[in-house]
Amino acid sequence: MFKTYETELAGRKLVFETGKMAGLANGSVLVRYGDTCVLVNVTASKEPKDGIDFFPLSVDFEEKLYSVGKIPGSFQKREGKPSDKAILTSRAIDRPLRPLFPKDFRNDVVVVATVLCVDQDNSPEVAAMIGASAALSISDIPFGGPTAAVNVGLIDGQIIINPTEAQREVSDLTLTVAGTEEKIAMIEAGANEVPDDLMLEAIKAGHEEIKKICKFISKMKDEIGKPKFEYKSFEVDHDVYEFIEENFKDEMKEKVQEVDKEIRDKNIDELTEKIKLSYTEKFGEEALEEHEADIGEAIYKLEKKCVREMIFVEHKRVDGRALDEIRPLSCEIDLLPRTHGSALFTRGQTQVLSVATLGMISEEQVLDGIDTEESKRYMHHYNFPSYSVGEARPSRGPGRREIGHGALAEKALVPVIPSKEEFPYAIRVVSEVLSSNGSTSQASICGSTLALMAAGVPIKRPVAGISTGLVTNPDDENDYVMLTDIQGLEDFFGDMDFKVGGTEKGITAIQVDIKVDGLSYEVIKEAFERTRIARKHILEDVMLPVISKPREEISKYAPRIVNTKIKVEKIKDVIGKGGETINKIIDATGVKIDIEEDGQVLIYSADGEQAQKALEMIEDIVREVEVGGIYYGTVTKIMAFGAFVDLGFGDKEGLLHISKISKERIKSVEDVLKVGDKVTVKVYEIDDQGRINLTMKDLANDNEESKESEKNEEQ
Secondary structure, eight states: OOEEEEEEETTEEEEEEESSSOTTSSEEEEEEETTEEEEEEEEEEEEEOTTOSSOOEEEEEEEOGGGGTOOOOSTTOSOOSOOHHHHHHHHHHHHHHGGGSOTTOOEEEEEEEEEEEOBTTBOHHHHHHHHHHHHHHHSSSOOOOOOEEEEEEEETTEEEESOOHHHHHHOSEEEEEEEOSSSEEEEEEEEEEEOHHHHHHHHHHHHHHHHHHHHHHHHHHHHHOOOOOOOOOOOOOHHHHHHHHHHHHHHHHHHHOOSOHHHHHHHHHHHHHHHHHHHHHHHOHHHHHHTHHHHHHHHHHHHHHHHHHHHHTTOOOTTOOOTTOOOOEEEEEOOSTTSSEEEEEEETTEEEEEEEEEEOGGGSEEOOSSSSOOEESEEEEEEOOGGGGTOOOOOOOOOHHHHHHHHHHHHHHGGGSOOTTTSOOEEEEEEEEEEOSSOHHHHHHHHHHHHHHHTTOOOSSOOEEEEEEEEEETTEEEEEEEEESOOHHHHHHSSEEEEEEEOSSOEEEEEEEESSSOBOHHHHHHHHHHHHHHHHHIIIIIITTTOSSOOSSOOTTSOEEEEEEOOGGGHHHHHOGGGHHHHHHHHHHOOEEEEOTTSEEEEEESOHHHHHHHHHHHHHHHOOOOTTOEEEEEEEEEETTEEEEEOSSTTOEEEEEGGGTOSSOOSOGGGTOOTTOEEEEEEEEEOTTOOEEEESHHHHHHHHHHHHHHHHHHO
């Protein structure tokens, strides 16, 4: 049955339509926010997926270019693989939803948000996040929502909910907050060095709107929601777990207490074999085969319980650190002799190599998406090869995790990157994870800051990144232990990964992943304070002693820039027919040239002499011929009525009429001039059609008059 529900979000109409489209999905909602339309469909498999120990949730945010009146630019003229922006939005939809499904649920669940129409003032990402929650809430899929989400901006210190396109252009904050009616469930932010207290206020303001939308979705659910279907529980067999905990808990607790990840993993592997052998001796081979999956899950559950109890009860971490202690840190620069900038940042057993490359402005990334951003000058890419965790898997290109981590590091650094006017380069940084034991994205932020400064990029201030973790008491949400600088095991078994990048002045990026149903404001406030203290330590005590400020000079292997500005109408002269003129300059000098629409000309070359030569060639082309100007040119053609003279720059050629060659009458031009002769000429006229008329006769008169004047002065 077709139903429409209407409310308001940030002063604009928000409409949910259901029952009209996609009737075979478990749940379907068309969200209209202004003129933005997103269709969200959710489906679940009838049977659970075999052989897995996790909940198989899949989220796809599908950008359709017809939604913004574009035809795809690809050869096939259809949408291809998801853009980075679409992948990041899919992750943002997933993160607040995942913790709200039952822990023992193993049926496939697929969420598809299809963008049908975009009004740039009303975010399709927000519409999709809200729509996914609404569709799941009214479906028969077990789900503990609803959730909702908003964007938050900051303009002149004023907090704006769901800023319009014009407001986003001038906002100091791009914050996405998702949550339930009670708590914050997800934070994603990029910011221009926003202070902690102001960031917390922005999160709280966003949550107030989230509460209203959650209440509205709950009313929809009460009216039209389907009963949730029964599912097969994959809870660990109670008897299997009880046997393993009773006999091996003390040994497990001992085995996990190890600084070195490799040794700890080896300890757990040895204990796993011992447990299987003991179980076989007690219950037999058939029982082992029947409960092998339960045994693996029980061992994982026991390891998690031991780690959490040590942290929560004893305030003790597996590697022996204090709760607020950071792992050993080190960094160095200039590891690679011919790259433009390189740095290695090490945090415990996590190690990231970041490499910076400078290029022409025309090498910036061209974007073909549904928003108004058409290009990106600063690019940050993150690679996570299998050898970084000691595994033997072939590389298959960047996945969603790599794209997400690269985007986080990019957000953290964008606010300190100089403007194109200050530093007219495209900039790419690649972070190669060499070894991983947690917090690789934060190590990428630190290493990339060092690589940029080593490359001579005049960043405003250095940026550092750090993450905090959380272990909570399930019976009391206000009873928790927070950890600074979490390693991999603490991320896997903990309840939160709260990543913050920033400078000494404030926050530049946030990404929060949680495994519980939400975070209180007190937890967020403490996480901000912990990360602020840690960032200060990393910057002042670790990074700045290695390189205190950006280098004054860029690498000798990076292209130098010589620039000038020409009249817009002269651009076509520099480019020439089919690019002929500009290509001649490039071939003659070996430089690279960018010409902007406003007439800005950027010449890139590692050889300063050749760059100067190219500049002179361009200036010759655009130089204006002036009446009265005297030029030293070359005769290019002889005609009966005169000679054509190349004035020595660009394609500027003028006519030297036979009557203007000499004061004396001459019968034939060839009697005086021949092709290739060098002559000094004066421009006496430029006619209405732009033709240049030259004289040698008047120049001789000028010389005689000048000599006569000098003679009179001497007398």
